[in-house]
Amino acid sequence: MKNNRRANSFALFGMPYYFWAIAFIIIPLLLVLYYGLTSEAGTISLENVFAIARPAHAKALFLSVLLSVGCTVVCLLLAYPLCLIMVNRQKAQNSFLLFMLIIPMWMNFMLRTYAWQSLLEKHGVLNTFLNTIGLPSLHLINTPGAIIFGMVYDFLPFMILPIYNALQKIDPNLIHAAHDLGAGFWQTLWKVILPLSMPGIISGITMVFVPGLTTFVISALLGGGKVLLIGNVIEQEFTQAYDWHLGSGLSLVLLLFIVINMILSSVFDREGNGGLL
């Protein structure tokens, strides 16, 4: 009896969260599902999902995946060595460095992207500077490169934090043991540090790849409408073409990609942790 009552009061505390989840997660998702799987006439149809096969859409999706993978790889290559350096430093210096890296996260991310726009523009800060010192202008804005650049800048902290956490959890004696058994720096990195930090790497990849795949603000601002990503296509369907059915249908395809990514990462994660259990 007593237990029951306790369970009930916990359920009561849970109410606001249930409400939140239903109102802002479940219902919108169901709406997307409904619009995506019906035609304008209201009949069930998969035409809006299959619309991804149209050349323009397929191209946008392909580009999105490409840029997001690119951004993820760059983030990983930047974050991992940085985190390795950080965990090997004194604690106090560390928190400061981490703090510096995370500060940009607190600024509105649209604002940050605008900042990069004015830096990279044709007559922007960077080119003005280059011209002043006698170098030719660079064509940066409105290229896929600029978009990757912006995405890396925005999403890097999401790669750093989980990797840093994972690296910090590694018992220093394991690294000493590897050295003790004759392993040099690279061998220790490859055989001990990398496998043990795999959970952090995987969660970092997920946290960068998914927002990268769905971004439309960064590509709009730094791509100048010339580089269309799948996020931009969907956005336009909702805000300009008012075709909610097509927008939802394409969103479902994107959702599928995200779910696949999550499943893959949880499988890898379980394997990575399996040895620890």
Place this chain on the structure above:
Amino acid sequence: MSRALIELQHISKSYDGKPVLDDLELTIHENEFVTLLGPSGCGKTTTLRILGGFETPDEGHVIFDGKDITNVPPNKRQLNMVFQNYALFPHMTIADNIAFGLKIKRKTDKYIQDKISYALNLVGLQGFEKRMPGSLSGGQQQRIAIARAIVNEPHVLLLDEPLGALDLKLRQDMQYELIRLKNELGITFVYVTHDQQEALTMSDTIVVMNQGYIQQMGSPETIYNEPENAFVADFIGDSNLFPATFVRDELIEIDGRPFLCVDKGFGQNTPVDIVIRPEDVIITTPDKGTVTGVVTDLIFQGVHYEICIDVNGREWVCHSTEASLVGTMVGIAVDPFNIQVMNKPESEDEEAAAIEK
């Protein structure tokens, strides 16, 4: 004694300005089982880490086989360490853990396989190749850690409180295992522990440390029977550790009562410390004792009784196979050669070191 293998010369080390080791001098011989013994925080691990190459001393040199290896990194030293918490790689099977060092040295698969079965056999864990470290008990992990170290055929094995996390029975079994292993492999062991019993059981040489200083170095018998100062006497075994006066050669006074001893050369009427092991205190009838006292406590401890006797306000502890009832008046005698006379600590520093343990 055989050839000197390792020499620590004038080693000093501080952390954040706090000295941990101060001018440490230590020679380790080939095939020796050396134990660094001392209370927690006295610098045992630091000494071992300097030997292993995980720490660089602020001053001094580490000489190995005649060569200065002070600045040689751990992966280039012919020593292997068994870590305090085992430090097995959690993502590798037992076989891969043991093979780690051999694969780095690019040994053949055949050689590695043979070594793995040899090592598992040696530590009594045949058939554990495919298991993961997390599925093993503490004692088993300990054995694997040892197996992983010895397959590399090190000249010296460094062990940092390897039995610290095991329960008493297992610890005793493992002590004999380690002695057997050492004899079988014929290599030098440098062993760290804060457990005096363990040190006495296993070592050829015990190095008693306190606060970064070596207090005494010697065979277990010497350390036990002839402690050089109050710290060592107190740290090793139960003991009656009393202040006394060295009246003249072969005569001391404890609380004003004369006792014969065999020590000479401490001067005349000099304040000293003396130690008498509980098993050396002889209980007799009051008329036959050098001093008399009243039994205040009687505790059965299996092999013997521990008997506490109040002698004019000072408590004497005695081990005897015969019980004496609480409240009885008894006499106490001590054979002269069982009284160990020690100098008082000279400086306040040393005194603090001796008391604060």
